[in-house]
Amino acid sequence: MSEKKTMRLTLKVWRQNGPQDQGRFETYELDNVNPDWSFLEMLDILNMKLVREGKEPIAFESDCREGICGTCGFVINGRAHGHLHKTTVCQLHMRHFKDGETIVIEPFRATAFPVLKDLIIDRSAMDFILKRGGYISVNVGSAPDANTIPVPKHNSDRAFDFATCIGCGACIAACPNASAALFVSAKITHLALLPQGHPEREKRVDEMLTAMEEQGFGGCSNTYACEVECPKGISITGIARANLEYWRAKLKGN
Amino acid sequence: MSAKPYLLRKIISALTGLFLILFLIVHLYDNIFLFFGEEAFNTKAKELLSNPFIRVVEVLLFLSLIFHIGYGIYITVKNKKARNVPYKKIDWQTPFYKRMMWLSGTVIFLFLVIHLQSFLVPYRITGEADNLYQLVVLTFKNPFYTGFYIIAFIFLGFHLLHAWESAFQTFGFNHPVFTPIIKIIGWVLAIGITVGYSVVAIVAYLIL
Numbered sequence: 537m538s539e540k541k542t543m544r545l546t547l548k549v550w551r552q553n554g555p556q557d558q559g560r561f562e563t564y565e566l567d568n569v570n571p572d573w574s575f576l577e578m579l580d581i582l583n584m585k586l587v588r589e590g591k592e593p594i595a596f597e598s599d600c601r602e603g604i605c606g607t608c609g610f611v612i613n614g615r616a617h618g619h620l621h622k623t624t625v626c627q628l629h630m631r632h633f634k635d636g637e638t639i640v641i642e643p644f645r646a647t648a649f650p651v652l653k654d655l656i657i658d659r660s661a662m663d664f665i666l667k668r669g670g671y672i673s674v675n676v677g678s679a680p681d682a683n684t685i686p687v688p689k690h691n692s693d694r695a696f697d698f699a700t701c702i703g704c705g706a707c708i709a710a711c712p713n714a715s716a717a718l719f720v721s722a723k724i725t726h727l728a729l730l731p732q733g734h735p736e737r738e739k740r741v742d743e744m745l746t747a748m749e750e751q752g753f754g755g756c757s758n759t760y761a762c763e764v765e766c767p768k769g770i771s772i773t774g775i776a777r778a779n780l781e782y783w784r785a786k787l788k789g790n
Numbered sequence: 791m792s793a794k795p796y797l798l799r800k801i802i803s804a805l806t807g808l809f810l811i812l813f814l815i816v817h818l819y820d821n822i823f824l825f826f827g828e829e830a831f832n833t834k835a836k837e838l839l840s841n842p843f844i845r846v847v848e849v850l851l852f853l854s855l856i857f858h859i860g861y862g863i864y865i866t867v868k869n870k871k872a873r874n875v876p877y878k879k880i881d882w883q884t885p886f887y888k889r890m891m892w893l894s895g896t897v898i899f900l901f902l903v904i905h906l907q908s909f910l911v912p913y914r915i916t917g918e919a920d921n922l923y924q925l926v927v928l929t930f931k932n933p934f935y936t937g938f939y940i941i942a943f944i945f946l947g948f949h950l951l952h953a954w955e956s957a958f959q960t961f962g963f964n965h966p967v968f969t970p971i972i973k974i975i976g977w978v979l980a981i982g983i984t985v986g987y988s989v990v991a992i993v994a995y996l997i998l
């Protein structure tokens with residue numbers, strides 16, 4: 537294997553002791569960064585260095601580190617999950633940055649996402665929305681025969697596209713209005729496209745959009761900033777679809 | 791107050807906005823009569839005033855304006871509240887005009903106040919001016935007036951560019967074939983309105 541050139545980085549990281557703390561940026565220098573490290577591995581190394589120096593490590597969240605759980609996420613140089621398209625921070629590698637670069641790291645910011653510590657935010661607001669409509673009703677008991685409910689292939693494919701939302705919150709972070717429209721619409725569209733979702737179809741869209749409002753998210757003004765940053769490539773056509781679902785429910789008198 | 795889905799606010803913006811677009815097109819058509827001379831323009835103006843249908847639509851127009859502005863402010867304030875701590879460094883992935891509807895809206899509102907004051911008030915309310923053609927041409931002879939007029943229409947163009955496309959999305963219409971066509975219509979509309987009104991103003995300033 538050829539010798540990889542290591543990188544030297546200047547990191548401006550948002551540090552905040554707790555929800556009440558004002559917070560501020562702190563600057564760290566990190567040498568010998570391997571371009572093959574993921575962004576989170578780079579922060580792990582920085583944290584080890586901070587611990588060795590007797591300083592408080594930077595708090596950030598992660599779980600799967602393979603881009604499927606939606607736990608990680610913060611703003612890198614002004615972009616949610618960094619500048620790379622369709623990538624979570626855990627899947628973002630240091631080779632996409634330049635040697636000597638200054639990288640600014642901030643938590644996702646929304647009124648509904650209070651900062652708990654440093655880069656960790658409380659995303660419970662998203663769970664509250666899901667609880668209000670992100671479910672279907674099925675009879676308990678033995679599993680039904682396969683293919684008892686026919687689903688057209690086209691619909692199942694499209695439903696799956698919207699089902700891939702990992703609930704990371706990047707769409708909210710990237711929205712000028714901190715709107716959760718992309719996240720909410722992904723669930724509404726996913727379930728509206730499948731017959732299993734139909735018993736609660738009208739109730740779901742009304743409840744979830746109301747919950748989004750109650751949790752303090754902004755309204756969608758169709759800027760489409762969300763779609764660009766979504767690591768799963770959820771399309772804003774889902775927002776149109778959810779809007780249509782809402783008008784349909786209203787016209788039906790729900 | 792119980793929270794209502796934002797779509798209920800947004801649809802009012804969209805519907806009143808579309809009505810205002812219709813008005814802009816009709817108004818531009820009327821403006822073109824300026825080119826046909828004093829006689830034709832003044833007759834046209836008198837004709838419009840004596841048309842009962844126009845008087846009814848006028849009321850609707852004012853109502854639309856009030857709702858459009860009112861909800862515009864309400865939506866803007868609500869959306870700003872949704873991010874109480876702004877980003878220290880942010881690289882928005884959406885064009886500036888889509889994020890700045892409040893700014894273009896404010897400029898258009900200021901323009902509207904001046905515009906009504908210079909034409910509607912003397913011609914319709916106080917009755918100081920009887921010859922609308924003279925009033926219009928004279929007003930446009932002021933380079934500052936014409937300058938601000940054009941600037942306001944550039945802002946309006948950007949406002950429309952987002953508004954047109956956005957309205958269809960709000961209605962729930964996003965189609966692989968028709969949405970690109972809607973976008974093109976939006977560009978034609980935005981450029982057409984801005985250029986159309988500006989040309990009339992420039993001709994009035996330079997030639998008439």
Ligand code: SF4
Nearest residue numbers: 701702704705707766
């Ligand atoms: S829609 Fe995309 S950006 Fe938003 S929560 Fe789901 S995966 Fe994350």
Ligand code: FES
Nearest residue numbers: 599601606608626
């Ligand atoms: S840690 Fe699971 S998506 Fe990044």
